[in-house]
Each structure stands twice: as structure tokens, then as C-alpha cells.
Amino acid sequence: MSDNLANEPARVAAMYRTMLVIRAFEEAAGENFFAGNVRGSVHQYIGEEGIAVGICENLRDDDYLTSNHRGHGHSIAKGAHPRAMMLELFGKAGGTSNGKGGSMHIADFSVGMLGANGVIADGCTISVGAAQALRLRGKDSIVVNFIGDGGINRGPFMEALNWAKIYNLPVLFVCENNQIAASTTTRLVTAGEGIAARALSFDVPAVTIDGNDLFEVDRTAARVVSEIRNGSGPQLIQAMTYRLRGHFAHDKAGYRDPAEVDEALKHEPMGRVEAWLRDNGMSDADISQLQSEVKAEIDSYVEDAMNAPWPDASLAFTDVQDVGAPQAGEAVQ
Amino acid sequence: MSDNLANEPARVAAMYRTMLVIRAFEEAAGENFFAGNVRGSVHQYIGEEGIAVGICENLRDDDYLTSNHRGHGHSIAKGAHPRAMMLELFGKAGGTSNGKGGSMHIADFSVGMLGANGVIADGCTISVGAAQALRLRGKDSIVVNFIGDGGINRGPFMEALNWAKIYNLPVLFVCENNQIAASTTTRLVTAGEGIAARALSFDVPAVTIDGNDLFEVDRTAARVVSEIRNGSGPQLIQAMTYRLRGHFAHDKAGYRDPAEVDEALKHEPMGRVEAWLRDNGMSDADISQLQSEVKAEIDSYVEDAMNAPWPDASLAFTDVQDVGAPQAGEAVQ
């Protein structure tokens, strides 16, 4: 991906487009969950698009990314193809994992996306090890790990902070602080000032930014990523944001005040980028053109996913292991 | 145990005596390990006696204590009987666990000693739960957890710090910082300024003291324990000290400079208390009298342990569980 130049309109428009793709993908995922086409847990990234896009804009394909349960936006921003992802959500052949993983296990190793994860904070320990591998292999790539503000209270994350620092590893921890974990207000279960203070206690530089401001995320990522690539050791970015939807598609989020959501909508990231584009020569026509273009693109992926074949049942028995692999079919006798 | 009054000689002499008991117990444990009378791992507390004694002097029998692998000193200071402990080390009937646990599993529930522990940092999570139980039961007791400077890098400890704070639990974490974990210099694997800084990042008040100064430990514990008993919530004391012996009896500790040990010997805790007692009216005769008295006491326990019967083999099959218990003897058919 491009270096972080000035915010020339073309570059911002490209980021905006990726944000639109994520938003449209998540809307479609939700709709198809309710339509019964997508099973399981669908954790939407709606309202947080600016973070993944602003961070990944500053990464290379050979940088690694590890994600969590809310990984669709991270995956798209890192370059995973939304078509293959949609097929995966539908459990169809041709999905990123051929239907074996589903929403919580999206991965695209070809662009360094090492996987979403169903276990909170496990991506953190995987990240520090991936960084050690990069060093052994003599690469100047870095590893970015996305973790939520609820996830920071799991021990493995704190172990990983310590680990990344003592070995001076090229790891960027991005804490997406949407102030909630499922139905729990994280402030109530998080002692002290929070993640930035904790990171600093490990001597891991930490900065808190407005995650809903694409430009601030982009600027901060540009600086931090290059510092890490140049040997600064691990750093942490706390990106403040807001989860505009429920924890997952089927969560009505009745535990929060609708007024809070209305207020948050005023600060959501898309509109702010849109305004900037308008001020910088993009017409309303261009913008709605782009929006409908993206909408059409995602609709076509849904269409493809609907029509795609199911994976053959025998695929259930492959990709397990080389030594002592199951005899496929044995079960489906 | 007595309240923390001024350091009247009698009280200090009593603490000194407990320190002597611990030192003598550990020397005897080591000798009998080499004599082949004690099996397994014997982690001696030699050089750290001032911490356990200074802390426990300020606790009540109905306060709980959780310990780690180096638990002999903690147990004696909390009031476990060294005779029963010596029998346990020998694996004899009448030991604190009737020989079922050994050195790493000394416990005496009658004085609130909830057990040494063979798994680093597990005492931390057990402690916060014990504190929640005290609250449910309406008790004003507190829980003290001893953890090493190596143990602080395990996630469960960091989770427990957060946990203790958010529920405002009566827990005192005592980090015995002897600067080493087995053969590892902890500075090299510990990011940042260390445990005090980490505790503060959780808003857990932390103070660093000279753990080899019985008086400073006693003073600090008196204040902190009463604050916690009065609802301050968790606090942490980092007691700087030095492990005068190997990690366990059979570790020659060749990884450290003998000069370092010689230097440390100058600051070891016993001598400093001794000096104070001399300045406060205890004669050399009294002191050596006390020393030989304690030595004789511990020797008699070793004697008892040598002569005590082995537990009956059938005891191997008791105390497992009520429901689904093993049929004793089935195995020893």
C-alpha cells in the first residue's frame, strides 16, 4: 500500500472507499444473518471502520495482522477479498477457509492476515511469536494486533506486552476502545486509567487517539509503524471509538441508552471523511456514485455467495494434520 | 498476634525468635535433603526471613495467607507448627498433610495458611476469591498473597491485581523481590520499572521497602494491613531482598558472582535485628542462648521426623473426593 503522503484527495477517497466496503459488507452480513443465510455469531465493525483502514493503509502486504472476534473490518482493510469473505460467512466453497472457519476465523495469509480469533486475547501472544519469527527470518516486517478494551483484562495480553518489550519486538498493539465488552461497560471492570497507563508501566509507548477520525488514525499509524519498523520496539495505540450496533447481529443492546447511540452517530467516522472529501473537490454526485458502486459490489458478492456451491462433505476431513490424519468418509459411511 | 506497638524489646525478640526458627528450619531442611531424608524440591527462605515475619506479625489467625513454592517461612510466620512441617518434609504421618503434599504443599488452615503452591502465581487468583468469600461471610479478615519477582510476569497475577481493585477487595500482595527467578535475573525478563509501577497502573497503591529490614517491613505492614482492614482495597508491598542460597537445595547457583553473595550477606536480615537487640538490652549470652534453644527445638523436630512412622499406604486413597472416591486398596491389591 502507498506511503503516508499528504492527504491528497485520491488517497483519502481510496481509504473512504475501503471504509464503505467494510460498512456495506457488515450491513450485508447482518441482513443475511437475519435472513438465515449466515449462521453463528456475526460481530459487526460498524462505526469503527476508520481504525482498521487508517492503520492498514500504513502497512505492507508482508506485514502481519492478527485479529479478534470482530475481524471483518480488519481483514478487508488488510486486503482480504470481501467476496471470499462473504462466501466464508455463508459457509460456501471458495470462502477464505472453504467454509471451515466462518465469521470468527477469517484469514488471508496471502496478504499477511493471520486470522480472526474466537478466543479473546490469543491474538496477542500469537503476534509476539510471529514477530520473533520475522526477526529470525531477517525480515523488516512488523506485526499488528487488534484487541478490544474488554480483552485487555486477560492475562495473556499483559504477558504479551511484557514479552514484546523485553525482546524489543516489532509489534503494534491497537486497542479498539469502544467502551464496551458484550453487555459490560468496560470502565466498571477495568482498574486504573486503562490500557495506555498499563502499557506505559511496561515501558511500551502508548498514545490515545480519536479512532473515529480517519486522519488522526492515519497520521498516528504512519509515525508509529515507521518507528516500529525502524526498531523502536513495541508500541500501543488506543483508538477511542463506539460500537454502533449490538455486540453481534442478534444483540439488541437494550443495556444502553438510545440517546448514547444517537450522540455517537454524530461522531461516527464515515461522515467526517465524506465532509473532508466534499471540501476537497469531490461532488455529492461523485460520493453517492461511489456509495452505490460499493453497494452494488457487495450485493454481487452476496449474490455469488447465495449461488455458490456448498463445500463437499469430504472437505470436513482435510487440512487437519499430515501425521495421523482422519480417514475421510469413515464418518460419512 | 500482638498489635504493632512501639518496638519494645520483648516484641522484637519474639519476631527475632521466629526468624531464627525459620532459618534453622531451612538449614535443617537442606541438610536432610542432602542426607536423603527429604525428597523433592526444597526451596529455602534463607535471607528473606524478615519479610514473612514482619508481615505476619501484623496479621490475625483469621486472616488468610496464600503462598508459593518458597513457603516454609511464610507458613512458620503465619503460625504453622514447624514440627508438623518437618514431618511433612520427611513425608511422615503427622505432617501438615500427613505426607501427601510435601514441601511445596504446606498448609495449616487452623491459622489461615491456605497453602504453599507449586504453580507460580496461582495463589494470586485464589487470594482474590478468598477475599470475596470473606466479604460474603461478613468478616473483617484480609488475605495476604506472597509472590516472587519472577511470578509477576504470569498473566493470572496481573488479572488478579485488576480483579482485586475493581471489587475493592481486602488483599495485600507482597512481592518478594530477590531479583532472581531460578537462574534468571528477573530484570532481564521484566519490562518497565517493575511491579510497583504495574500495580500503580491498576490504581493499586504500591510501596517498595527494604525487605531485609524487619523494622521497616513491620512498620509498613502495620499501616497497610490496617488500611486494608478498614476498606482501602488492595495494596502491594514490594520487599527488596536477596536469596542467599540456590533456587532449591540442590542448586549450586553457579550463575551468580560469589562476590554478589558476599555483599548480600552484609545486608541479610538476622544480623540487623540482632544488633538492635544488643543495643536494646539483650546480652550476647541471651542471644546465643536463644539461638541454641531454637537450634535444639528444630533438631528435636528432625529427630521426631526421623522416628515418626510412615503414613499407611491406604492413606494414598483418602481425601480425594466424596462423590466418586477411589476404592482404597484396589490398587494395592
Added chain:
Amino acid sequence: MSEMTYAEAARLALREEMQRDPLVWALGEDLGYEGGMAGQYRGLQEEFGDDRIVDTPISESTIMGAAVGAALAGTRPIAEMRFSDFAMCAVDELVNQAAKARYMFGGQGRVPMVARMPIGIRGGIAAQHSQSPEAWYTHVPGLVVVTPSTPANNRGLLKASIRCDDPVVYMEHKGLWGMKGEVDEADQSETPLGEGDTVRSGGDLTIVSWSAQLGVTVEAAELLAGDGISAEVIDLRTLWPWDRDLVMASAARTGKLLVVHEAVRVGGFGGEIAAEVAEELGIPVARLGGERIPIPFSIPLEEAYKIKADRIASRARDLLA
């Protein structure tokens, strides 16, 4: 008698035990507002307060470790892990502490806690949310392992587990939350731990199963009845201790044993039962369990993992052939 779901029956049991004993409490993530994944804690925080239904941070090791400490310190905690998959983040606290504390300390302490960790396939939640590791915990001295199969026994077994002085690994099945059944609210008795239940009598073979797989096994018994084969079906309900006498008596009578479970066959608890019966009775035995693969996400793949009634029936026929 009133009809309620498996989840409602669990909620009823917990509520009754919390009313009966002020030292019973629960801790876990999102128990208050959410009321647990399936509403099995619904309303209990309002009723008993947030220090008896405790919302915790995402700290599985501490949820389990704190329960151990709270049990040693005289209360009866229920550590809610949400998924047995997440409970793997707390195996050390369960296996090295909860299961061993009483023994290591020579009987000075007890660990009366319930480690509650739902198992099984619910449909489309894949490899990290669908496992059935019950066999592991049967292998751990000190633990009791319970796998309820109906609303009625989920109530009775949970009551028994809460009252038990041993650490109990309580494994509800996520696929059963919505299962409806009759529960006698007036009856406050426990379903005794360690007692199996003969849910269908028959003379041609004995089929042992538990948890959600039991229902499928009963379906299979119907299919077999169609061919004039009468299968006796036993719901083990508790895996440790398992009802050896009931199973042996039945197997001795029918002369054939089939064990069926959703968990992976290799290393599953079916091996223990089949081996014990083969050792003691020397009769033909067979096992059905999942293939040794992670649980896949996609419908046809997930279906390929499941043990359907027709497969159970055909295995039974082979055994009788």
C-alpha cells in the same frame, strides 16, 4: 408439574439454591444484564445483588482461580465459563488447584465449587466454540463430571452439584438450552450424582449415551424398534462417577454394548466404558463418536461430523449381526 426449557430449569435450580444457602454465588462474564448466554441467570442479579451474581472482567484464569479461593474460604461459588472452549483458559486453576487442594493439604480444605462450562455443537459456531472435552475431566482425580440431558435433570443435577462438597465440572449442552420438558417445581430433591437413568428398556442391546447425543440415540432406538430390535438406552447423566452397576447389569442382560457420544471418538469417554465392559463381561462392544477433526463451520461439514440416528442404528445392527 410445569413445562420449562433446559435453561429455565437451570435458572430455577440456581435460584432455589441461592435462596436456600446465602453462601451460594456465581461469577462470570455478562451474567447480570444478559442473564447468561441462554438466560440461565436471568433476573438473579436483581434478586440477589451484584456480589452474589458477579459480573467479571474477561479473565478466565481468575474466574476459576477465584472460585477455588472462595470455596476454600467457605463459600459455594459457581464459576461460569460460558463455553467449555474458554474454560481451556483456566485448566490449570481447575486441574492443578480445584481438583488437588483437598488432597495436597491432607484433607484440611474442601473445594465445593461448580465449574460450569457448556459443551457441544450449537450450529455454526465452529472449532473454538463447539468442543465436548468431558473425557478430559473424568481423567482428573478430585473432579466430578456432570452432563445433564433434559430440563428435569438439569435442575436436579445442578442442585446436587451446588450442594456437593467436591469440585464439579458441570457441562450443559448448548444445543439443549431451548429443549422443553416437564419439571416438578414442588420437588426440591436432587438428581443423585453418579446415577444413570434407563430411558428406554430393551433386551437386544444396551446403548449408553449422554447430553444432547442421548436424544439422537433414542431416535435410533425407535428406528431399531421398527426392525424388531429392542435397544435399552441408558442416559449416564454423570460421567464421573458413572453408574457402572446400571451399565454392567444391563449389558450383562442384553449381551451387547454400544456407546455413543458427540465428542471425538479417539480418547473419548466411550473408550472407558467400552473397555470396562469388555474387561468385565467379555461381550461385544462398539463405540460411536466424532471423527478426529475440529468442528467445522459450514452446514454440510458440520453435519458430516454429527452422529445421526441412522448411523447409530446401523452400527447397532452390525453389532447384532
Added chain:
Amino acid sequence: MSEMTYAEAARLALREEMQRDPLVWALGEDLGYEGGMAGQYRGLQEEFGDDRIVDTPISESTIMGAAVGAALAGTRPIAEMRFSDFAMCAVDELVNQAAKARYMFGGQGRVPMVARMPIGIRGGIAAQHSQSPEAWYTHVPGLVVVTPSTPANNRGLLKASIRCDDPVVYMEHKGLWGMKGEVDEADQSETPLGEGDTVRSGGDLTIVSWSAQLGVTVEAAELLAGDGISAEVIDLRTLWPWDRDLVMASAARTGKLLVVHEAVRVGGFGGEIAAEVAEELGIPVARLGGERIPIPFSIPLEEAYKIKADRIASRARDLLA
């Protein structure tokens, strides 16, 4: 041929593989100066540097999790857990990540790592340092489980495990560290994973065992020989995949099977083997394993847990009676 200990053979294998492949590395506590609890890493940090023999903080979850990440990122890490008991602090990373990553991601990644976790009784280290949980890992799809029994196969199996593209749970036995045996240093070949070894031929019954229990089983075979009973003894060496063909062929020939392991009998891997043999051959089977108790500290209690040669011999006689 030269004589060396089980620990020295492991060190030799690791050194050879690290020389052969610069992407092989190890991480764990106290590997550098201490050289591992039994010297199995001695001198390797000086030779290969501290970024290939990495001394870590006490952070088991991260030792295992980092190994998973490092494997996904193209290296071959060996995660040293020191004791299988401590590995319980990292079960989630091993079972939910290492074992499943390849499958969940549809084959995009591989996890070529070795999770090294010694098992067993060493004498007086009690309940939290003596467990043998190998059965657990046989139950986990994606994992290979290895239990070396001699210096020679500890070298050959460790080489094979390091070269394997699957996550391997490598379980040395703490009681065998000092065991001496002949090793052919010139021979660089692996001991193939999944192949058992018939260490003693016989016609009257087949006894299957592994790890340290194998030696005791061979002793028992000697005792039996004294009574004119000829026992065939098979060292399984790898538990998953286990050498089904070898065991079935032997058991079919002798007509009797006895499985013996140090691990707790209930839920142990002996159940899997006995059940498979009973299902397939319908011959008499028997199992011997530890009682369902935590490992006690005191000598007479620990001895009461162990399965001695005379017990194995008498069980074999019962089986033949």
C-alpha cells in the same frame, strides 16, 4: 554407537536439527544457563545464540502462544514447558490455537511446532509436578502425541517431531532423564512417528505400554517368562497416531491384550486401545493404570500409586486364567 542418557540423546537431536535448519529454535524458562531441567539444552545457547535458545519470563500462555505465532510465521519453534503440569497454564493456546489454526483457516497455514512437556513421577515432587495427561492430547484433533521411552528413540522421535509440519505434543518422562542407552550418532534418520516397536516377542499375550512404564512392563514379562508365559511387549512410542496395525496383528496372534500405563486408568489412553481391540477382535482385554488419585508426596503413598512389575504379571496371569 555411543552410550548416552535419555537427556543427552534429546540434546543431541535438538542440536543436530538446529544445525540442519536455522529456523528451528526453542523458547522456555531457564534454558540458557541451566540448560533445561536435565541438561537437555545444555550449551546450546552459547552455540546458537539467545535468539534461538530463548530464555523467557514465567509466562506459559505466551511461551505456547508465541510458538503458535512463530510457527504460522514460518519457523519451527519448540515450546519448552518444563512439566506437563505447567503446560496446563497454556492448554488454550495449544488446543484452541495450535491444533486448530490450519483447519480453521482452510489449510492456509501450518503450525510446525513442538510443545515439549515432560510427564510422570520422578519421586517426591507430588501432585502438581508428576501428572501424565497424554490421553488428553490424543483426544484433540490436529495434535500428534509422542512419548519416548529410550535414549535412542528420544533422539529419533524428537528429530521426527521437529521436522513434522503438525503441532507435536512431545512428552519425555522425567524419570527417564538419566536412563543410559546406545545411540548411533552417525545415523541421522528419524524414528517414524506412528510406528510402535515390538521390544519383546511372545505368543501368549500382548502387552502394550509406553514411556517409563514400558521398562516395568518388560520386567513383568521376565517374571512371566519364569512361569513359562511368553508375553509380547509393544512400545507404542507415539500415542497419536498409534500403531493400530502392529497392535492388532500381535493381539490377533496372541488372543489376549493388556495395556499398562502410569497415567490414571480412568479416562486414560489404555481405554482407547482396549476398546479398539475389543471392538475389532473381540478378544479378552485388560488395562492397568494409576488409581484415580492425585500423585502423593510421601514414599509409601507414591509407591502405592505405581504399577509394579508383580501387579502387571498377576494381571496377565488372571487374563490367561
